[in-house]
Amino acid sequence: MSKICFLxxxxxxxxxxxxxxxxxxxxxxNVNLHAVTLNSDALKEKFKVKIASSTMRTVNKYGGxxxxxxxxxxxxxxxxxxKIKNKIxxxxxxxx
Numbered sequence: 001m002s003k004i005c006f007l008x009x010x011x012x013x014x015x016x017x018x019x020x021x022x023x024x025x026x027x028x029x030n031v032n033l034h035a036v037t038l039n040s041d042a043l044k045e046k047f048k049v050k051i052a053s054s055t056m057r058t059v060n061k062y063g064g065x066x067x068x069x070x071x072x073x074x075x076x077x078x079x080x081x082x083k084i085k086n087k088i089x090x091x092x093x094x095x096x
Contacts, residue, residue, distance in 0.1 A: 003030055006049035007059075007068070009078040038065040042088045 004011050010031050016024040032053045037046050041064065051059075062068040069077070069085040070092075077085065 003033060004050075004078075005031055005033065005052040005055055006078060007051050007081045008055050008076060010052050010055070040065055040084070040088065042066050042091045043084075047084070 013029040059068045
């Protein structure tokens, strides 16, 4: 099971545990992932995905899953999210 955000591609960060004696050992800071179901109004589909809590707040800020994908830059989205974005944009664009 991967610990990567489906929409933004956020991964773990690395750092050090530092003891009182200033000994340093490597550690990982995992992403706060949650399994959620996001509804696409344009495609009339539901997507079960694992996304970070920060991404969920951003989706709510944009006003929904479709708006978030359409307003986001492709460089900030994962490969799977770009495929869904292309489907939505084809569905919404007139005379295609």
